[in-house]
Amino acid sequence: MPDILIIxxxxxxxxxxxxxxxxxxxxxxxxxxxxxALQILSTEKPDLILLDLMLPELSGEELLPLIRxxxxxxxxxxxxxxxxxxxxxxxxxxxxxxxxxxRELLARIAVQLRKNDKNELTFRDLTLYxxxxxxxxxxxxxxLTRTECAILKLLMQNPLNPVGKSxxxxxxxxxxxDCTERxxxxxxxxxxxxxxxxxxxxxxxxVYGIGFKMKS
Amino acid sequence: MPDILIIxxxxxxxxxxxxxxxxxxxxxxxxxxxxxALQILSTEKPDLILLDLMLPELSGEELLPLIRxxxxxxxxxxxxxxxxxxxxxxxxxxxxxxxxxxRELLARIAVQLRKNDKNELTFRDLTLYxxxxxxxxxxxxxxLTRTECAILKLLMQNPLNPVGKSxxxxxxxxxxxDCTERxxxxxxxxxxxxxxxxxxxxxxxxVYGIGFKMKS
DNA sequence: AAAAATGGTCAATATTTCGTCAAGATTTTG
DNA sequence: CAAAATCTTGACGAAATATTGACCATTTTT
Numbered sequence: 001m002p003d004i005l006i007i008x009x010x011x012x013x014x015x016x017x018x019x020x021x022x023x024x025x026x027x028x029x030x031x032x033x034x035x036x037a038l039q040i041l042s043t044e045k046p047d048l049i050l051l052d053l054m055l056p057e058l059s060g061e062e063l064l065p066l067i068r069x070x071x072x073x074x075x076x077x078x079x080x081x082x083x084x085x086x087x088x089x090x091x092x093x094x095x096x097x098x099x100x101x102x103r104e105l106l107a108r109i110a111v112q113l114r115k116n117d118k119n120e121l122t123f124r125d126l127t128l129y130x131x132x133x134x135x136x137x138x139x140x141x142x143x144l145t146r147t148e149c150a151i152l153k154l155l156m157q158n159p160l161n162p163v164g165k166s167x168x169x170x171x172x173x174x175x176x177x178d179c180t181e182r183x184x185x186x187x188x189x190x191x192x193x194x195x196x197x198x199x200x201x202x203x204x205x206x207v208y209g210i211g212f213k214m215k216s
Numbered sequence: 217m218p219d220i221l222i223i224x225x226x227x228x229x230x231x232x233x234x235x236x237x238x239x240x241x242x243x244x245x246x247x248x249x250x251x252x253a254l255q256i257l258s259t260e261k262p263d264l265i266l267l268d269l270m271l272p273e274l275s276g277e278e279l280l281p282l283i284r285x286x287x288x289x290x291x292x293x294x295x296x297x298x299x300x301x302x303x304x305x306x307x308x309x310x311x312x313x314x315x316x317x318x319r320e321l322l323a324r325i326a327v328q329l330r331k332n333d334k335n336e337l338t339f340r341d342l343t344l345y346x347x348x349x350x351x352x353x354x355x356x357x358x359x360l361t362r363t364e365c366a367i368l369k370l371l372m373q374n375p376l377n378p379v380g381k382s383x384x385x386x387x388x389x390x391x392x393x394d395c396t397e398r399x400x401x402x403x404x405x406x407x408x409x410x411x412x413x414x415x416x417x418x419x420x421x422x423v424y425g426i427g428f429k430m431k432s
Numbered sequence: 433a434a435a436a437a438t439g440g441t442c443a444a445t446a447t448t449t450c451g452t453c454a455a456g457a458t459t460t461t462g
Numbered sequence: 463c464a465a466a467a468t469c470t471t472g473a474c475g476a477a478a479t480a481t482t483g484a485c486c487a488t489t490t491t492t
Contacts, residue, residue: 035323042326043241066330145468161348176469183470189452206450207349208478209362209391361479392480394447399481405441422439424489 002113005029007037008052020102034063048112064090071112121156123214128156137198147176148191155214162213218329221245223253224268236318250274280306281376287328306376337372339430344372353414363392364407375430378423
């Protein structure tokens with residue numbers, strides 16, 4: 001029974017959401033302000049978050065980058081397109097505009113939860129299937145090695161912030177215990193080459209003296 | 217489990233705070249006078265401080281500039297606006313006025329702890345993201361180098377008091393072991409140039425013979 | 433007012449880090 | 463065991479960053 005956190009100050013919509021979700025057999029938590037939400041998130045870890053952008057005190061835009069490792073579906077009245085791009089770049093998993101069709105929302109929720117189960121990560125037009133060691137660049141699939149996959153996964157998990165080199169080494173040491181900063185450099189180069197072979201684009205950016213991040 | 221230090225001579229309020237914080241799963245320390253607080257801070261390093269302004273012996277206003285590297289939320293009965301500005305300029309991370317709503321305070325605490333995690337500092341219209349080596353000047357982001365970031369961070373941590381040159385060198389020596397007073401001067405110049413490129417403003421002020429501080 | 437010390441900036445140089453090729457070492461696969 | 467895939471390492475040019483010298487402006491001291 002996946003747990004879903006609704007962050008919305010509008011009681012009417014919130015109640016409607018809660019009821020529909022409970023009918024669909026999800027377990028539901030509620031937050032009514034951004035700060036509420038932060039407090040709840042400091043103790044609980046839901047499987048998915050529904051986030052209304054219009055929040056008192058701390059807006060949804062501000063809240064979004066503070067959430068990690070949990071798929072967020074943004075609910076908003078704004079139809080602004082650049083805004084949508086910003087949201088998705090900023091880590092939102094998906095996006096629906098008010099007024100929305102409840103069946104559509106439920107479908108999108110199911111998609112996100114399934115992705116989560118299957119260890120699937122998306123960033124721009126990259127989709128990483130960590131279980132099967134493949135990435136899709138646009139429509140073409142590419143095979144990665146185990147370490148390449150582990151590295152790309154780390155980068156795609158925090159698309160905004162750079163990941164330090166030592167941090168990477170620690171986290172992938174399970175697979176490759178004797179990977180050094182020297183070889184890490186080489187793996188990054190190999191990942192780049194594989195991704196570039198599709199459309200010539202470079203998805204990875206170096207942060208001098210720190211580590212690497214996805215290019216925004 | 218973040219540790220929070222309550223500095224308040226009012227037993228009633230202090231107890232109330234302690235109980236609520238413990239319910240929210242924080243670990244709590246107490247100080248009842250400014251001198252108490254200094255003593256505790258010389259041995260412990262809490263993650264956040266709740267500071268009442270009205271203190272015997274050593275007032276909150278006097279204590280505030282002595283605290284470094286730890287976010288301080290001021291609790292005060294005064295609603296004086298210039299006072300509020302002074303506090304924030306003086307290094308307070310946030311403030312609430314008595315009587316306060318406990319849920320709001322908890323939310324503000326959560327926000328500050330998050331910011332602390334993310335190594336985020338604000339001064340006027342500057343926001344420094346130390347993890348990602350960027351500053352926001354108004355709405356435009358600028359990249360800094362490692363040392364530039366370390367220097368600006370030091371300055372923004374004590375926005376009122378000048379930071380001595382030798383003190384700076386010590387604290388950034390982790391990153392750049394052979395930075396001298398000569399090169400420090402150059403780094404400051406580079407930071408200025410980068411910030412000025414946005415809106416022409418100079419955020420850094422030299423204190424002749426001592427060091428540098430942020431311009432108020 | 434002159435001298436001395438400190439602060440500010442430009443431009444050149446030195447150092448560190450990055451990116452990649454190619455070769456050797458190790459592991460996996462058939 | 464042999465072949466293939468993967469991982470690690472050395473080398474070297476390129477890019478980013480750090481340091482230094484030179485020179486003038488400003489402040490303090492004498």
